[in-house]
Amino acid sequence: MKTFWERLGHAAIRMLEDSADTIVFAGRVFVRIFQRKTYSSAMREVLVNQIYFTSVQILPVFIIVSVFFGSLLIGIVFTILKDLGLTEFIGHVLMGLIVTELSPFLTVLLITLRSASAINTEMAVMKVNREMKTLETFRIDIIDYLLAPRVLNGIISIVLLSSLFSIVLLISGILFAKLIFGMNQDVYMNMLLDSTRFSDIIIMFFKCAIYGFFITLIPIRFGLRASHELTSIPVAVSRGMVNVFAAILIIEVLSLLTKLY
């Protein structure tokens, strides 16, 4: 009978092997994204459809959530800054915390809930229905046709939606700056521009791209692990989603560490 430490060790080794597999798999998909032959007419069609499902269909809900949540967030942050007498740091807080940290994080949470779960289920259902075998039989590369467009869509959608979220937040900031601080629009804009660093924007886009890559890749990977039984679908989906949330937290922590050093 295995001792507690043996079981723990086995679990740790399995987790490490699993992570290594995911990284190797990510590398294969990443390389394909830059290969010209990946972009067949079929792949481009899937890419356009995926962008439509992820970025366009969600827009009304996304804008409403951005306006409500963004206004609430800006209102709270501005009130705290006023109470602490830190009005001059509005720009730094807006750019450093809200635009580069909270916008990508909230966007990725919304997209994970809506699209990553859908991708995970879609892959698992295709596996159960033996549709993957169909693609293989007709010599259609699964990475080119299924994975690359979804991963690319993840990157594009998170970057665009996160930018939209930031824009909505900054616009609602104009209103709150006037209400709370009696600040003129030009002063607000100047404070923002003074606090904007090009490197922060690049880091934000880079982080969004990494989020987009992993929140689509991990659900695909776990969806493909489903067996040919229907009962494997919920197992594959729940495992995939837990791993996606773990990946989001890891990326967030790594990005904070990057900022510190």
Add this chain to the structure above:
Amino acid sequence: MREFPLQAAPVWVDVPLISNQEVYMNIALIKKYHDNMPRQEAWRLAVDCLGKIGLEHIAYKRNPVLTSEERFGVMLLRAAMVRAAMILIVKPFELIPHLNDIQMVTSMLKTIDELYVSCHIYDYQWMQEKYGDL
């Protein structure tokens, strides 16, 4: 399939249609992927081919709502989209269980004979009587 891996085009219950795509998209997929055929052109070709076997009315339907004959027709056309296709029909009576003879399959094959190079049908020995003189 091993001898002509690029031309082999199976029609088989184990190679199902993609369920989240309409019939015309299932057929067009092969041309779009292998020949990089533009989307609209591939779709038109798929609908035209469906018309040849009298199935244009199912072009915008999906797999679960198709009858066995319709599903077979779509799988046959999808196979015929492979370049210089060598169609392999595996156990056709498993795909259309209520069929009494192979007549329907052969007439469908004759209608689209310009789309493929050759066609082979594989089945169990004991199904021989359903094939008649074929």
